[in-house]
Amino acid sequence: xxxxxxxxxxxxxxxxxxxxxxxxxxxxxxxxxxxxxxxxxxxxxxxxxxxxxxxxxxxxxxxxxxxxxxxxxxxxxxxxxxxxxxxxxxxxxxxxxxxxxxxxxxxxxxxxxxxxxxxxxxxxxxxxxxxxxxxxxxxxxxxxxxxxxxxxxxxxxxxxxxxxxxxxxxxxxxxxxxxxxxxxxxxxxxxxxxxxxxxxxxxxxxxx
Numbered sequence: 001x002x003x004x005x006x007x008x009x010x011x012x013x014x015x016x017x018x019x020x021x022x023x024x025x026x027x028x029x030x031x032x033x034x035x036x037x038x039x040x041x042x043x044x045x046x047x048x049x050x051x052x053x054x055x056x057x058x059x060x061x062x063x064x065x066x067x068x069x070x071x072x073x074x075x076x077x078x079x080x081x082x083x084x085x086x087x088x089x090x091x092x093x094x095x096x097x098x099x100x101x102x103x104x105x106x107x108x109x110x111x112x113x114x115x116x117x118x119x120x121x122x123x124x125x126x127x128x129x130x131x132x133x134x135x136x137x138x139x140x141x142x143x144x145x146x147x148x149x150x151x152x153x154x155x156x157x158x159x160x161x162x163x164x165x166x167x168x169x170x171x172x173x174x175x176x177x178x179x180x181x182x183x184x185x186x187x188x189x190x191x192x193x194x195x196x197x198x199x200x201x202x203x204x205x206x207x208x
Contacts, residue, residue, distance in 0.1 A: 001033075001090060003202040005193055008038040013045065013064055013075060016083075020146040021067075023085055027144060033090060035196065035205075036083040036148075037189055040075040044163060047071050047137055054164040061159060068137035068147040070124070071167030078155030078175075080189050082196070083148040088140070091200050095140055098200075099124055102149050105195035106134045109151075112191065113181045123166060131174035135166060151192065153177065153185050 008016070016038055023034070044055065044063040047070035054072045055063060061074075075081060084102070088094065093101065103119040106126040110117040110133070117128045126134040134151045152175035160173040176188065183191075197205055 001202050003197055003200070003205050004032050004034040005205045005207045006034055006036050007207070008036055010039045010041065010077070013040045013043045016040070017064075017066055020083055020085060024141055024144045024146050027085075027087075029087070029089075031087075032206075033084075033086045034208075035193060036085065037193070038081050038083065039077060039079065040081060042074070042076040042159060044072055044074055044159075047073075051167065054167050056164065057162040059162060061162075066147075068139045070135075070137040072163045073135045073137070073150065073166060074159045074163060075150060076155050076159060078153050078185070080151040080153055080185060080192065081148070082150075082189075082192065084138070084145055084196075086145045086200070088143045088145065091202075093200075095138065095145075098145065099136060099138070101199040102136055102196070105192060105199045106149065106151060108199075109188070109192050109195050110176075110179070110181070113176075113179070113183070115176075115179045115181060123168065125166065128174055128179055131172040132165060133174050133176070133179070151176070151188070153188060 042061045045066045050071045107117045124136045154177040165171045
């Protein structure tokens with residue numbers, strides 16, 4: 001199996017989300033699965049089950065109601081976002097197993113830098129000493145997935161204080177820079193893609 005990786009650079013959230021929907025609606029069993037690597041300008045995204053009370057003070061940052069699972073989160077410069085446009089049939093995983101594969105990919109990446117991270121079964125994502133360093137959210141349609149994960153690298157974390165991240169009041173958010181990981185965003189992206197490829201069972205990646 002080959003996984004196509006697309007490096008999109010910085011792009012606004014809304015057209016990227018709509019492009020994910022279009023890709024998923026149009027794909028067939030012969031369509032290769034893809035990872036989309038992107039960075040977004042500042043934006044809050046609210047999941048399907050999101051509650052308005054978790055948006056405390058958005059200010060001038062737009063809030064977009066989206067169709068992924070989960071609650072409110074923040075995307076901005078200095079964060080690695082990878083969208084997983086996968087076929088569950090192709091990889092032979094259910095949704096819970098896919099989430100675990102995503103979490104373990106992030107945990108193994110951080111372990112390469114001697115940072116101990118863990119998943120929380122009650123709150124999907126990856127945590128370092130109870131501080132959230134990566135968020136996850138997926139949508140499944142016709143056994144195809146879209147949306148994905150966000151790893152905080154070197155960003156302004158203040159916008160997270162204006163929401164209850166992922167619906168949890170007072171949740172502390174951290175990033176790789178604050179864990180003394182000084183690898184570049186490009187390096188971390190490549191290493192994370194390799195972890196995802198391995199955990200999802202793909203033999204190779206084709207970069208487009």
